[in-house]
Amino acid sequence: MTADHPQTRELLTRDLIRLGVRHGDSLLVHSSLGSLGWVCGAEQAVVQALMDAVGPRGNLVVPTQTSDNTDPSGWRNPPVPESWWPTIREHTPAFDPLTTPGAHMGRISEMVRTWPGAVRSPHPQTSFAALGPDAHHLMHPHPLGSALGEESPLARLADSGAHILLLGVGYDTCTTFHLAEYRVPAPTRTDTSCAAQAPDGGRTWVSVQDIAFDSDDFAALGTDLEQTGTVTVGTVGATTARLFPLAEAVRFATDWLTEHRTPAATDHTPRGEAPRDGAA
Template sequence: MTSEAPAGPLCTRDSVVADLRASGVRAGRTLLVHASLSSLGWVAGGAVAVVEALLEVLGPDGTLVVPTMTGENSDPAHWSAPPVPRDWWAPIREAMPAYDPRVTPSRFMGAIAETVRTWPGTLRSAHPQTSFAALGPRAAEITDGHAIDSRLGERSPLARLEAVGAEVLLLGAPFANCSCFHLAEYRVPGPSEEVSFAAETEAGRQWITLRETRIDSDDFDALGTDFEREHPELVRQGTVGASRTRLFPLAAAVSYAEGWLRRHRTA
């Protein structure tokens, strides 16, 4: 029996710190991170080492923010990966646990985001589907007041991040994962969609259905590619281990996305 050597390069906490600094991450910043742990190579200490490195580079005055979304808390009638039988829909709606920011795990956000979610001192926003977790002196400012009818809009952490001058770090993640583009969707006239989830209310656990701005990331790769091509001075590229990084101001990306969506999408 033979075994293959792990794919490199070997990354350590110290090497990730050095690479993050070389990629432009600075102390004291508020940083929204979308990350793929596997893209870095072989990391000694895994996601914990990467989070420690991010916190070291940001320092005590910086704030680390990650998406901790819970898309499975939704109407099973719309599930497609995989779908479930129709006769399961009603029982799932009845049984789905209400979102609890303290314990509900994120899904499909990656090991780094999930590690931040469980980190001592982390705060998490209240939306049952589209929460963000934050760690640092601005954590409460960013996560408080996430309205139940504003998944990624003006009363979400994205708008708070814009207001405080946050930056976005795509750490081995594509523009398709860039959540701040969704804020632009709320500012450009477009269709709405029905949204359902289990939530804890003053009356107890309830299944809530409402209409919201439709969110769609299918064209975000094209949007981000155009943003980077037209404004190379705003998008700093680098590497951390084997991963490609992009670092840019969130407000500038949202502003560009508003114009791009008006030009490229129709109602």
């Protein structure tokens, strides 16, 4: 999809409102800047348009995940020599919500993370950042053992009636579906390790158990969700956008995963290969 004119903050705001974004919404956005066409002001204008659409009472949330803060033994894209692993474990900087970039989340997400007043959740691998009056409540707490689960921002977004906006990206980027993985019967658990801040402010390498994430079937899950009429599909800028209620998506995904997955069929992707949701 292409546009025959530059995109502006005002045009993008208009398109978002036409899609169904409303003042007061809490909006979890996965996005690709490049898909929107040529935008005057690039990611800055896109974030301003999103904030205009939700208004001063609304909340804008993005994933700011750090999927490279994992044990190097699980890295595949690309792998590193085994002889490097001890050095990486010893010297990877501790995750700092204020300074650690979400390197794989895209320019729009990174703009929100660094926006004045942004609040970032403290999980060293699967953090989110938020702007708005409820930002602190939505982002805290976010403990190590609940990367995308019941004590994560995703669960609070579900309780708050939030919506998901896929802006030029597919359902395979939909982090929210991982919350459903916690809610299926007997979810598989795995070990995960990362560099985190110690209670005294120093650095420590920690290991915890959490859910074994697998996003390989999220595109098929999303296609079936769309058939229910829950998803509003429209154009924002030069791209296709999808808007749908977060809690309803989690309920559908929980039933869908329970029906379509079996423990033997689940691909327990190493945490070094965690989904890098929201790109470009």
